[in-house]
Amino acid sequence: MTVDIDKTAGGPAGTPPPGPGAEAIKAIPVRHYGRYVSAAVAIALLAAVVFAFSQGKINWGAIPDYFFDDRVLTGMGKTLLITVLAMLIGVVGGIVLAVMRLSKNPVTSSISWFYIWFFRGTPVLVQLVVWFNLGLVFEYINLGPFYRDEWSDFMTPFLTALLGLGLNEAAYMAEICRAGLLAVDEGQTEAAHALGMSQAKTLRRIVVPQAMRVIVPPTGNEVINMLKTTSLVSVVQYAELFRVAQDIGQTSGAPAEMLFLAAAWYLLLTSVFSIGQYYLERHYARGSSRQLPPTPWQKVKTNMFALGRPKGGTA
């Protein structure tokens, strides 16, 4: 990757000129006819699909009418809120579970194993509904002098959604974190211990920062997954984006249109998250490669610069 960057930056001037007597190679490049054909086929198929949808019985005009509707925006806000908070529970819980799982203490590692076994082994939709109906088991929630309430009042749709998704996510994050912690070279722990660092400090200062490089990419994947999974919490009456879209669809008489609207919003949000993930990965790549990959903006700048030059500057 670094090599490519250096080429675009230095261009042909960066490569040494051919020595005396050596003739620069002028070869006719290989023609990739297959690329032109496949591009034409893909464009044709896409056009056909777009045409079919435009001719269908869908009132496309309804989508822009409701796109920035207050209810939609509120629902989107709730979707984002649940995504962020559930992921927070998931990441913190996941790290704790992973450390417990790798601990020398057989009790903590068994507890962690059991948790992961249970929460990964049952569908999240079922878990959500169970949380909602836990009043069958616990009639009251009683935290002594601090808090006491009936379960059905305590377990609001919001809390159900948060706990249901967050605790489930923690099980998956635990496995991701465990893989990350195991990926860090054992010599790092030894070096830290040899310097007199405690187990906790070694983890926090040395191992976890290096594990992050392995943990971040799949975690970004989990965030995007979580954003979409929040649509499930509509079953516990939480008014997030999908639920709102369904409600509007029923009252406005454009149910299918509102589903497309929701899909467009989800796509928009996941795209934004993907960009954030790119920069986060870049941050944790510090020290692992000699030169950081360029940001998209840096790429655009070098490419624009390269366009202004005669051919042959970029590969």
Place this chain on the structure above:
Amino acid sequence: MTGKLSRTETAPVRDSAVPMVKAEGVHKSFGPVEVLKGIDLEVRQGEVFCLIGPSGSGKSTFLRCINHLEKINAGRLYVDGELVGYRQKGDKLYELKDSEVALKRRDIGMVFQRFNLFPHMTALENVMEAPVQVKGVSKAQARERARGLLERVGLGDKAGNYPSQLSGGQQQRVAIARALAMEPKLMLFDEPTSALDPELVGDVLDVMRDLAESGMTMVVVTHEMGFAREVGDSLVFMDDGVVVESGNPRDVLTDPQHERTKAFLSKVL
């Protein structure tokens, strides 16, 4: 290229009658494999003690026992008069807690074959890390001292580089500076030049030579016979988990008494 370390700065004066390291019948097994089969030796204060021998002879394992990275199975191991990893009350041994082990490791610096620098930190941050996190030294003070140490190992201008931006020899010198930052009374070197290109070995040995001249007690596992002969005060040849021969490095290397020592030296010299 490297400044001299003054004696007072790295090696406070202590009772020189107590050996820095004392091993009595040290055994160590990994599962069914017995790696150390009864090691007895003594490292005096301020001495450069070299351990040589073929790979698999147990010399690195023994080194790792000294700061309790490995637990010994039998025998006694003392550092500066104190039992390593255990506390003795009467005739009973009590295992030390992790925090107590960590406390003792502060005084023992270790340099690894594979450097083991922290890749997410710059050279300067690597050297600052332990004093700040373990000893609670202020960052400003630790930074100043780390700069001084990097200067001494000849890397004053590389303070801001990450390990991946340094050559092997430079990384190893940062690793030495990192260990010295804790002001240890004993330094352990585990084949510090084995992973280096031949042309980079000299720089690291220069730093170690300066350190030896400053009076630091050093236990060095090495294949550098030149270094052992020139700088070493004592030398032990290990093979198959036992000490085969020991003595003054000049004597042992030029006139080995045992067949195994002779066979080994004929291959490496």
